[in-house]
């Protein structure tokens with residue numbers, strides 16, 4: 362039986378408080394994978410792009426910015442306190458899909 | 465954090481700075497462990513504050529902010545820090561005392577083996593609160609005052625803030641809690657330096673930390689309020705002079721500088737001027753082991769929403785969020801090119817920082833100020849006040865070769 366990770370939904374309320382946060386994804390060279398490199402605070406996408414460019418290089422092949430609040434996060438090891446049972450992995454469901462728990 | 469009093473007053477001029485390292489742990493210098501040192505973690509427990517200071521890096525506000533950790537989340541976060549082996553957690557804000565679970569969280573941190581310390585504006589520290597914090601295991605309270613009464617109150621946006629802060633300091637001292645001053649040096653309050661130290665030393669305070677402005681948070685709006693590099697040099701010289709005067713009188717105050725590692729280079733020059741070459745060498749050796757600017761390495765910050773920052777002043781960028789991933793994982797993930805570059809910044813520093821003879825005790829000072837002022841992460845810090853002669857070692861007494869091996 363294949364084991365699947367037990368992930369919990371991470372609460373993401375007001376990630377952009379007080380300044381909107383943008384998750385930053387960078388592909389350094391054309392053949393590289395896209396990589397999440399943290400987030401920047403910026404009032405607009407344009408400003409976020411400039412901010413990210415200063416930190417990660419104007420010469421990166423691609424930069425993507427996503428409003429942090431728009432990202433649904435499921436994690437096996439966040440701060441969620443109502444998933445305290447020690448077992449962090451469970452078997453996959455009968456349909457072969459991973460069982461994901463909402464916190 | 466650079467201790468002027470230790471460097472100038474305690475350090476043996478014979479040049480064996482090694483033993484100061486040994487005193488902190490093992491019998492031998494631990495230079496090879498430098499890269500594995502865990503960071504001191506500043507935790508902005510809340511964004512709320514009862515004051516509204518013009519230089520606040522956290523952009524703190526009077527209104528509550530959402531996304532703050534619950535008590536349970538706070539404890540789970542402290543577990544993360546303990547698991548990772550962070551030595552110290554600095555409860556900060558906002559004003560941490562507006563959290564009504566502060567004593568509980570401090571106590572929990574102490575139980576997990578973290579050393580809890582506090583950064584506060586002092587105005588809410590009653591005697592009872594001070595005693596409760598002490599009993600919870602708090603090891604130290606740093607209280608902010610930014611000038612003599614009139615100036616401080618203008619800065620902090622509230623009349624009576626100075627007296628309230630001093631009462632807070634007195635309450636801490638009365639219950640036997642180790643306490644120090646935090647003083648952020650700006651153009652407006654530089655003239656008050658000595659006056660504030662004299663006033664508080666008289667009340668029994670013996671630890672004074674001077675912070676340079678960094679260019680994040682509301683601080684960014686008052687770059688203009690910063691001292692010029694030349695004035696900054698003078699202010700640091702005055703703190704050093706004052707330290708020597710106090711120690712000459714037998715009053716052993718502790719003085720520290722935070723936020724501009726050009727100060728390290730300056731103190732070597734100062735020691736040479738005042739005490740000669742042997743002392744300068746001892747100071748240099750000690751500072752080299754100390755390791756220069758700690759951004760992204762020996763200091764970390766986690767804001768009230770769980771975002772991990774490279775220092776407490778660098779709120780505009782976050783490596784990740786502890787709600788998504790434990791602190792240790794985020795901090796260890798050098799697949800992040802920015803984190804990796806900062807930890808190997810010697811390879812990237814430009815301009816005078818690239819060739820500076822003091823690079824290994826300074827490491828280019830504040831990368832955040834360089835970024836804010838030039839848009840380039842690796843240009844020199846605009847607040848480096850060293851002369852070209854000092855930077856390039858063209859005068860007698862160069863440290864290059866002698867110690868930078």
Ligand code: SF4
Nearest residue numbers: 817820826828829848
């Ligand atoms: S030139 Fe750069 S490395 Fe040298 S003291 Fe100034 S900021 Fe530090």
